[in-house]
Amino acid sequence: MTGILDHTMIRVSDLEESLEWYETNLQYEEKDRYEGDGFTIVYMGPENMHEEGAYLELTHNEGGDELEVGDAWGHIAVRVPEDELQSSYDELMDNGVDDYRDPESCGNRYAFVKDPDGHEIEIVKRDFGEKWSIDHTMIRVEDADEALGYWVRKFDYVDVGRWEADSFANFFLEPEDASKEAMSLELTYNYDGREYTLGDAWGHLCIRVDDLQEDWENLMLREAPEYRDPESCDNMYAFTKDPDGHEIELIERDPDAESLFPF
Template sequence: MAASSIRPSLGCFSSSSPRFPVSYLSRNLSRTLHVPQSQLFGLNSHKLLRRSVNCLGVAESGKAAQASTATSQDDLLSFVKNDKRRMLHVVYRVGDLDRTIKFYTECLGMKLLRKRDIPEEKYTNAFLGYGPEDSHFVIELTYNYGVDKYDVGAGFGHFGIAVDDVAKTVELVKAKGGKVSREPGPVKGGKTVIAFIEDPDGYKFELLERGPTPEPLCQVMLRVGDLDRAIKFYEKAFGMELLRTRDNPEYKYTIAMMGYGPEDKFPVLELTYNYGVTEYDKGNAYAQIAIGTDDVYKTAEAIKLFGGKITREPGPLPGISTKITACLDPDGWKSVRDWCVEIDHIGQH
């Protein structure tokens, strides 16, 4: 209840009240109003009492509101910490669906998990990945009828794919006509062998040489304008763990790896801050990440509380049992929260 709506009556402070005897009341009103205690029982005592009671009421309601807010924050933090979350899929738009499916399956070893056409809304979806949707992080491609090109923008960075042999994968990409923007070799300052390639729509993929892993689709890199703010948001609102950070002053950037488990077993979000850059053009190609949650309603509350913006209020999708909420992080990157056992389309394309 707002403080302005509290109107305590003088009757609650009568001398018979065990909570507020006259002696207690007069001492505290005297301190509150900064007047001698004896003046409280003069001709203006009722005015002073009314004035003081209102002050006390406002103070008490303020304390109650602060306590309520603290409790709410504690409850939401506890929920976020204990919520069973995982990264479900990443969504983006392509200009030729069959061409992209061919590139991902032949060059990157993905499987086409399912495909569906929605003619009434003029788009087609294709889900690709390295395992079933109910246990793996997958890609959701969207083709909008008649749109053959998108702007990837400067804010999106790359996707990460873990492979057994980077050099062999790069040779295959070249043989299939793909573009290699960074030849295989150790990462600067480290030993991990990497390479960078581009798909037909200009999305960059970092190939990382690793041993067998349950999640070959292992990274999504996005650029942010305030790394500390982004880390705090993803920890508190999304329940992610800060796995590691690395500062590279020579090249003027810092990265933070965040996720729901170790990098070699779970997909991670790689946040990159370039010194002095606070905003990015996000283009219109990359769409969003979908994350599973036990409760989209509490999730939406946490997002609001910790600096995010809700773009779709939590609730069920028309005609199916899946419940979702959609939001923007402080940098404007979009995420969708699904509450479901069966993975279904999130309604954004």
């Protein structure tokens, strides 16, 4: 499998409000949309996305106006040029985004804002990638060794960076041959043994695979949890879970297809 992170999905309570927020503040555009029975899915991203760049998937369920942002879900991080952290944050403030964690409070290394549903968005300085493109998705794990082993054995991911402090550690993972514009996965582990709640506002990570059935069989050989196999998903996608219960979708992506959805 190529193993590139294709998208990260979050649930939103008011789709139109969220679409306007991401279009206005991150200059995202709607890439594709699927209207299902009682739900809507929208793929979003910057205008000029890298071929290995990750989408943001917004999902809205009818009647899903009350969403719980659990603490097992961390944030997405978006890129801005190295010298534009403060000006980019100021731009968001001018747009009416709430002041959450400004650059100064973060040592001028990064900053944070929140979207209308309380999803945290980190702003990181990068000298590559389209402005506001997704740099990484962070999730929290309760056992670092187990989580790292899962991503290495199941998906052939490699450790591309880490920060180990007195009370926590951050591990960055991605496929060995991924481009720098691809989205990374950040695992955050706190040493105090705390447990986390998933909530329903966080949806899943999605991995782009070469062959859905073949890669699924490979995952089963590697003893990944069989959550929703390809057959149960009409052979369009499949889902497994990591040791902390985070859902992971597998999908084939045809770059020449008219739609981003395999329907």
